[in-house]
């Protein structure tokens with residue numbers, strides 16, 4: 001996920017996703033028409049200011065996760081702000097329960113700290129600090145109470161013990177201290193999905209659509225985490241050399257793009273390495289082919305539409321790691337290299353085949369691992 005860079009904190013770029021301004025427009029409209037007969041400019045300005053202040057708290061929350069992670073040696077690529085919150089994008093997640101616990105709890109804890117500081121500061125200046133969230137009657141004088149309330153709300157909401165909330169990670173970390181990691185994950189996933197069902201049911205009964213929406217989001221997040229851990233367990237210990245295709249078809253830079261479609265129709269291969277005299281010079285993905293055919297002529301040479309910047313993997317890289325790299329780069333195939341020599345292609349389908357095979361007959365795993 002990319003975005004416009006706003007600033008950098010200790011090497012972590014804080015970015016704004018292109019859709020982020022939508023929330024400001026929403027806030028301006030929402031507060032502009034609040035308890036007024038017509039549109040109020042002051043109300044709209046208040047909506048924008050309060051939302052920006054709220055997002056400063058969200059950035060602090062994400063930075064708390066990120067700085068805890070980097071302090072423990074887990075690099076964080078960036079923080080992206082979306083209309084409904086922030087995401088810290090990490091290269092890899094801590095797995096030791098203690099580390100996961102610290103990283104997960106740091107976010108909600110930062111919001112509690114902000115709320116406490118605001119209360120203390122407010123009291124020092126003799127301001128009203130009783131938390132208020134009643135949107136229908138909110139005005140400039142309620143800025144402080146509202147911020148205190150939303151920070152407490154952020155802390156509580158994020159501590160719901162369900163993936164993908166921080167609380168889900170906290171729960172897994174706590175469970176993982178007394179049972180194996182995989183079982184802790186499975187249990188945390190079940191708890192999260194149970195909560196999602198309850199929330200969804202409550203939303204249905206009370207007609208609260210926001211709850212139903214959150215329930216869906218939590219349910220899907222929990223399922224995704226469970227799936228990820230399952231894939232990881234199955235693929236663990238396997239190497240690229242055990243799954244890649246040595247006989248992948250390749251294109252020459254001078255081939256017309258239409259050759260890619262011909263090959264796909266003949267062989268089902270959708271992504272092609274581009275080789276110039278045995279030397280890998282590019283990658284032509286299925287998306288590249290479709291784009292080229294739409295925008296240019298079918299006889300356009302491959303060299304003009306192929307990508308020249310893409311990750312590659314080594315024979316002895318882990319299969320799970322390779323799969324993760326593929327997902328991160330948004331590709332369905334990665335060229336496999338040994339030094340400068342191009343050996344073949346690892347596709348998402350290769351990984352899926354191994355995964356499905358081993359999911360149904362895990363006894364193959366021991367043999368495969370022996371290779």
Ligand SMILES: [Zn+2]
Pocket residue numbers: 061065107108158166
């Ligand atoms: Zn968080």
